[in-house]
Amino acid sequence: MWETYVCGLCVAAIVAVVLLRQTFGGNVPVACAALAAMVLVVLLFGRKVIREADPVTGPVHTATAAFVAVVIGLWLVAIVAAAPAVAAIPALYPLIFATLPLTAALTLTFLITLAPLALAILTHGPAWPSLPAVVAATLVGAVAAPIIGTTIMSTLRQRQQLTQTVAELADSRAEAARLSRRAGVAAERERLAREIHDTLAQGFTSIVALAQAVQAESDTDPAAAARHVELIRTTARDNLAEARTMVTQLTPAALQEGSLAAALRRQCDTLAAETGIAVEVGIGDDLPQLGMATDVVLLRSAQEAMTNVRRHSGASALAVQLRPVAGSVQLCVADNGIGLHPDHVDGFGLRGMRARLAQIGGTLSVSTPEGGGVRIVVAVPAGPTP
Known part of the structure; x- marks a missing residue:
């Protein structure tokens, strides 16, 4: 111009x-x-x-x-x-x-x-x-x-x-993109850590415990040892399925095979078979449709609670309930074990549960009833979560 x-x-x-x-x-x-x-x-x-x-x-x-x-x-x-x-x-x-x-x-x-x-x-x-x-x-x-x-x-x-x-x-956009990538990497790392902790790590823990039982029973009780070897094989297969699923889409293999109620019953049966703990399961007949994201959170929460029972509680009985309560769905896991230490601090598993629940608007409470043991209550919104 x-x-x-x-x-x-x-x-x-x-x-x-x-x-x-x-x-x-x-x-x-x-x-x-x-x-x-x-x-x-x-x-x-x-x-x-x-x-x-x-x-x-x-x-x-x-x-x-x-x-x-x-x-x-x-x-x-x-x-x-x-x-x-x-x-x-x-x-x-x-x-x-x-x-x-x-x-x-x-x-x-x-x-x-x-x-x-x-x-x-x-x-x-x-x-x-x-x-x-x-x-x-x-x-x-x-x-x-x-x-x-x-x-x-x-x-x-x-x-x-x-x-x-x-x-x-x-x-500013470059810095925002860099921070977003860093936050995304950290979030993905935390999510994968929770997935591994809630699935593969727990499966390997079960395999180790069962292997120790087999070693003790191989001479004194061959039938029990054989039963535990079969449980080791089953747990290893489940872990392999979980690993493959995590690589593809991070949807629990247990939920791909059926409903949340069915997956929860299988988890309880596995715990009872591995530990000898008497597990009582109560699942409501009128559970609302929650969506895959909420089902995953509930299943992982149940797995983490049962892992804590297996590792730390010394319990002989466990009650697991899943039921609708006042616009929400509540998962309750209560054992009759030794309870919580007065100086108890949440470990990685409980922190992971809280983080998962926070993403879908759920809550977690951990308490020690008067009769002893530990009671974990997880509540999630009853509306479907994408």
Whole structure:
């Protein structure tokens, strides 16, 4: 746009020099050549110089000063050769303001605006009849130059601010993306840790316990040892199925094979077979449809509670209940073991249960009833969770 503006004014000045040659005379070829050279210099070097210049904050480079000096020098040659070349003076304003600091640009444009008047007085004297017209044109230039300059400088400042804002926005987006990736990795790592803890780790724990039982029973009770070997095989198969499922979609294999109630009964049967604990299961007949996400949380919570019973409780009996209660579904796991230590602190398993439940709006409570043992109550919303 500025190239079109500057070159258009120079061409208009050439036309004025040619059309007014009879009135003002002068060396028309020299004036036209100087104006044409201005057009050539602007087209060849103007865009590069203006892009590299920083009139708002930066210093004036040698190339910038040389460019401005050459353009002004060619214009001075043109007006000395032919007075109508003064029409190209507005073409100088944007070039100066776009390349020089504001103070220097205002000073230089003011001197340029006065140049035609000074030349007219030196050439024709104060009594020249056309002098009032030159004075009027000079006043117009003196008013127009600061306005054009201020507009250009405001545009440059806005461009710099926009560039800085865009850069800051890009940095902020990059930082947000980096933090989001880090948070995503941490969340995925925590989720996988919970999955492994609730499935594979518990299965391997059962295998270890059963292997120790087989070692003790191999000589004294071969039938029990064989039964425990079969349980080891079954648990290993279940662990393998869980591992494959985790790799594909992280949906518990137990839930793929049937309902939550059926999966919960199988978990209770496995615990009873492995430990000899008497497990009583009570599952309501009117359970609402919860959705896979909630089913997974309930199943994992039951698995974690049973693992704690196996490892820490020393219980001989366990009651597991799943039933609807006042707009929610409640899972209750209660044993008759040794209860909680007074200084009890939640371990990884319970923390994982709380984190899972928090994701679906569920709650967890752990208590020690008066009769002893531990009672874990998990409550989840009755509405389906995607």
